[in-house]
Structures are given as structure tokens and as C-alpha cells.
Amino acid sequence: QVQLKESGPGLVKASGTLSLTCSVSGDSITGSHWWAWVRQPPGKGLEWLGEIYDSGSTNDNPSLKSRVSLFIDNSNNRFSLRLSSVTAADTATYYCARIDINWGIDSWGQGTLVTVSS
Amino acid sequence: SYELTQPRSVSVALGQTARISCGRDNIGGQYVHWYQQKSGQAPVMVIYRDNNRPSGIPERFSGSNSGDTATLTINRAQVEDEADYYCQLWNSGTVFGGGTKLTVL
Numbered sequence: 001q002v003q004l005k006e007s008g009p010g011l012v013k014a015s016g017t018l019s020l021t022c023s024v025s026g027d028s029i030t031g032s033h034w035w036a037w038v039r040q041p042p043g044k045g046l047e048w049l050g051e052i053y054d055s056g057s058t059n060d061n062p063s064l065k066s067r068v069s070l071f072i073d074n075s076n077n078r079f080s081l082r083l084s085s086v087t088a089a090d091t092a093t094y095y096c097a098r099i100d101i102n103w104g105i106d107s108w109g110q111g112t113l114v115t116v117s118s
Numbered sequence: 119s120y121e122l123t124q125p126r127s128v129s130v131a132l133g134q135t136a137r138i139s140c141g142r143d144n145i146g147g148q149y150v151h152w153y154q155q156k157s158g159q160a161p162v163m164v165i166y167r168d169n170n171r172p173s174g175i176p177e178r179f180s181g182s183n184s185g186d187t188a189t190l191t192i193n194r195a196q197v198e199d200e201a202d203y204y205c206q207l208w209n210s211g212t213v214f215g216g217g218t219k220l221t222v223l
Contacts, residue, residue, distance in 0.1 A: 046161065047214070050211075059211035104151030104206060106163060108161055
């Protein structure tokens, strides 16, 4: 049973960089899945931020205007998100997830709330 | 904005059938997946590849996908089905619908 767990600061200053790591257990991060970040502002819907493959290939949400950087650490079975130039609008619960392009998202982290302070 | 169009809310009487739509041009040509999210919890997959239920999901959940609309159907809706529902597909990246709040009356 694969498990994902997000870690990182729960409070980030406006104009700074949000950094989160997702640790994966129960499955190798190298394989046939994409590893994704999804966020959810309070009271709003899910927003896909981007995803990374074990080769380092990435897809990201163009609406975030290149503020997203994704990294993968195959040796330690984890992947990371950096979101630059944050504002209050980036306050959200951030989830990491495992995606199969044909089978959907079968595993989610528990989510971590990140608040951007002014 | 969302590339997959869902109604913001759907209401259903207890024990009746709820249908939640997800629209996009020619969505029938792609696999659609559905997630249930209850308050304060991470989403859970309830349908994958248009019409398949993961292990542990009740049989009252079903899906279809044709033309420009995918549909999640919940037969004999129960109080515990009250939640937000999201459709999702992959097209050189992940796409989510805006979500539908299901209320069971």
C-alpha cells in the first residue's frame, strides 16, 4: 500500500518561496507513475499545480506563470515543490499524489495547510 | 477557470438517484476519473477509467462517458454520500473539474 506524506513550513511570508517535500513509502518513485502536486484554497476546488516523472520530465499548470518548480529525488524516494513569489492567494492545503495517466490518481497524501502571511 | 465543466451543486432526495455531469468537447475520447471529497479530508477515487469502481467503493456508484459529457451516477443516495465530487482526466497534464457539492435531502 503506497503512502505519501507532505512536509514543509506551514507559514510562508508573502513574496517568498513555498517549499514542500512529499515522501513516498510502499512504492518506488521510479516506475510508470507521475508524481503530482494539487492544492485547494479554503472553501474552493482542487487545482493541479504540476507533476514530475522519474526521468525529471515535468508538466505544470500554465496559469501559475512559471512560478512552479518540481524536483525528484529517486535515491530517497521523494519529490518536491517550490512555488515562488507567493501571495495570500497561494494560501491552501497542498496535497501530493500519485498519478497514472490512464488509471487516475490512486493515492493522495493527507494534505498540509500552508498559510501565506503579509 | 476549469477546462472541465461541472454544476456547482446537485441535490438529491435520500434513496433517489443523483447524477453529476462533467463536460468538455469530445470528453468521450478520454478516460475520466471521479473523486469524492468529504470536509477536511483528502479526495478519494470513486470511479476510474469512466466506469470502474475501486475496491471498497459501494456498487451504487457508477460512471459513463460519451460525446461531450461524462456522468457520475449515485443510485439510492445515502446521507454519507454528501460530499464534493470532482472529475479528472489526463491530457499532457492533469485537469480537474471545478467540483460539485452533492446535498442529500
